[in-house]
Amino acid sequence: MKTLKLFLLAAITVCNFACAQQKPVDYCLISGKLENYNNTELALFWLDRSEQIINVSEDGTFADTIKREGELYLYLGKALTRIYAVNGADLYISADANDFSTSVTVSGEKSGMSKYIISKEKSQTVVRSNRKAIFSLEEKAFLDNVNKNLAQLEAELEKVDDITEELRSLEERRLKTAHLISLIEYPNTHRIYTKNQAYEASKELQQAISKIDFNDGELYDYSVQYRYLLKSACSNKAGKLVESGEAPTQAIANLMVAETVENETIREDLLYAAVTNRFSSFENIDTIYEKYMALARDEDKRTAVTEEYKQVSKLGKGKPSPQFHNYENYAGGTSSLDDFKGKYVYIDLWATWCGPCKQEIPHLEKIEEMYHGKNIVFLSISTDKKEKGKQAWRKMVADKEMGGVQLIASDEQFTKEYSVSGIPRFILIDPEGNIVENSAPRPSDPKLITLLTELGL
Numbered sequence: 370m371k372t373l374k375l376f377l378l379a380a381i382t383v384c385n386f387a388c389a390q391q392k393p394v395d396y397c398l399i400s401g402k403l404e405n406y407n408n409t410e411l412a413l414f415w416l417d418r419s420e421q422i423i424n425v426s427e428d429g430t431f432a433d434t435i436k437r438e439g440e441l442y443l444y445l446g447k448a449l450t451r452i453y454a455v456n457g458a459d460l461y462i463s464a465d466a467n468d469f470s471t472s473v474t475v476s477g478e479k480s481g482m483s484k485y486i487i488s489k490e491k492s493q494t495v496v497r498s499n500r501k502a503i504f505s506l507e508e509k510a511f512l513d514n515v516n517k518n519l520a521q522l523e524a525e526l527e528k529v530d531d532i533t534e535e536l537r538s539l540e541e542r543r544l545k546t547a548h549l550i551s552l553i554e555y556p557n558t559h560r561i562y563t564k565n566q567a568y569e570a571s572k573e574l575q576q577a578i579s580k581i582d583f584n585d586g587e588l589y590d591y592s593v594q595y596r597y598l599l600k601s602a603c604s605n606k607a608g609k610l611v612e613s614g615e616a617p618t619q620a621i622a623n624l625m626v627a628e629t630v631e632n633e634t635i636r637e638d639l640l641y642a643a644v645t646n647r648f649s650s651f652e653n654i655d656t657i658y659e660k661y662m663a664l665a666r667d668e669d670k671r672t673a674v675t676e677e678y679k680q681v682s683k684l685g686k687g688k689p690s691p692q693f694h695n696y697e698n699y700a701g702g703t704s705s706l707d708d709f710k711g712k713y714v715y716i717d718l719w720a721t722w723c724g725p726c727k728q729e730i731p732h733l734e735k736i737e738e739m740y741h742g743k744n745i746v747f748l749s750i751s752t753d754k755k756e757k758g759k760q761a762w763r764k765m766v767a768d769k770e771m772g773g774v775q776l777i778a779s780d781e782q783f784t785k786e787y788s789v790s791g792i793p794r795f796i797l798i799d800p801e802g803n804i805v806e807n808s809a810p811r812p813s814d815p816k817l818i819t820l821l822t823e824l825g826l
Contacts, residue, residue: 397454398477399423400432401462403445412444416593440486440591445469450490453482453536470494481531482540489522504555505562508571511555519548542585543592550598553578553605584632596638603627603639620647620657628664637667644674646790648681649808680788684807690798691786696750697759699766699775707802709774713745713826715809716796718789720752721761726793730769732812737772739818743826744800747773752784752792 403411406429413421413435423433435441435454442449443462448469452460458479465472471491475483496503496518503514522544526537556570570578581602588595607622616622620643627639644661648654658678665671684691695703706714717733719726737747749771751762759777766775778784787796787807795812797805797820805824810817 394457395436397435397438397456397458397460397479398432399435399452399454399460399462401430401460401464403429403431403462404465404467405429406445406466408446414442414444415439416590451486453486455479455482455532479531481529482536485526485529485540488525492522501562504558508555508559508568508574511559512552512574515548515551519544539587539591542588543594546588546592546595546598549578549581550594550601553598553601583630583635586632586634589632589635599635599639600642603643618652618657620644620651621660624657624660624664633666637665637670640665641667641670641674645670645677646788648677649684649788654678654681677788680786681807684787684804686804686806688804690796690802690804691783693750693778693780693783696776696778699763699777704774704776706798709746709748710802711744711800713800713805713821713824714796714798715745715747716798717747717749717812718752718784718787718792718794718796719749720792721758721765722753723792729793729812730771734772736812736817740821740826745821745826749773749775750783751775751777752781753777 403425406425409425411423411425411431413423415437416439421433421435423431425431438455440451440453442451445464445466448466450464450470450473452462452475454460459477460475460480460483461477463472463474463476473487475487503511506514523541526540526544529537552574555574556568560566560568581598583599583602585595589599603623603626604619606626607616607619610616610622610625611619616625623643624640627636627643630636630639640661644657648657651657658674661674662671665674690706692706694705696705698704715736717726717729719729721727733747733749740747751758753759753762762777765771784794787794793811795809796807797809799805806820810820
């Protein structure tokens with residue numbers, strides 16, 4: 370008996386030692402099969418824009434490990450879905466690339482959250498397709514609709530049984546955030562869809578949309594909707610400061626609102642968002658830059674903003690314009706900016722795929738007619754890329770019989786030197802080749818005619 374006890378004790382000791390040597394699983398397995406997928410890679414992206422590339426075999430199968438927990442986007446060309454990776458999970462993705470959004474499914478160990486997310490995306494796609502009808506409803510009916518949708522999503526989340534309570538709480542807060550975004554968007558969207566400019570939100574709705582927590586750091590790391598909500602709410606609060614006279618400009622007001630946020634990460638991001646890629650549209654960039662630098666502490670963001678500020682500082686009124694050389698001209702040959710010296714040059718940076726750009730074309734044509742024979746040339750530069758883009762450009766210019774000078778950029782140097790972060794972008798240059806406005810009014814803006822009149826045109 371004593372020998373048996375010693376044997377059992379030794380066995381237990383060995384077992385405990387072996388168990389202690391087993392490391393906890395620190396990765397998620399992901400595999401699957403994609404039908405009709407003609408690429409050799411698929412991409413995974415996280416909210417912070419980090420990425421992981423997974424190789425795809427000729428038969429559409431793939432397998433890899435993910436060594437980071439959290440929600441991520443799975444991209445197949447232009448199609449995407451979201452999944453949730455947790456350590457110890459074994460996710461199997463199945464989809465038809467020809468109908469990805471409706472065919473995608475996920476299964477396997479600890480796949481509950483991913484299943485929920487995909488199911489939610491499919492149901493919300495239907496909701497989004499009915500956006501106009503929903504936002505055209507009278508306020509009470511609208512609230513009944515979106516409240517019912519929220520309740521259904523919360524009920525679906527409650528059925529997920531293989532997630533932590535922390536994750537469940539985060540997702541509940543994200544659902545409420547998306548719901549709150551709908552409430553915030555309703556007043557203006559309702560006026561647009563119904564053409565009822567007299568509509569005013571009830572006190573109940575106004576109170577509901579005023580309850581925004583700017584300091585939920587966990588939700589900020591988890592939810593792109595929450596990030597969108599904070600930026601939108603920051604802009605709305607800033608607008609009220611301008612209306613009340615508490616801030617001189619929207620840009621300064623955005624910084625003032627961001628300054629009040631307690632969470633350091635969120636505060637730094639909102640400060641950065643208030644200025645980055647916007648300097649070209651600011652009237653007093655020195656004041657805004659100094660205000661930002663006095664408030665911001667993130668050294669990487671401070672460096673990026675300083676570089677942008679220095680670049681845009683070169684684009685002030687009266688400064689020599691950056692140049693472009695030998696851009697293909699639709700009429701034949703090539704053209705450079707210097708070819709138009711002696712005349713004012715109104716430049717339209719656009720692309721065939723850009724909706725807002727195309728909306729400006731009829732207005733630009735009217736402006737061209739008004740100033741025909743004047744000392745000004747209207748120069749459209751397409752930023753379409755590659756041969757396919759060039760073909761689309763030539764077809765559109767021909768089909769729409771677009772006037773003015775039509776060029777297509779052969780490089781990105783001109784747009785980079787003008788710190789172009791979005792199109793359409795309009796630039797006005799004087800006959801000496803100096804900048805009049807590095808971000809000029811759009812053709813649809815009456816301020817353009819005022820500006821040209823002031824120049825004696």
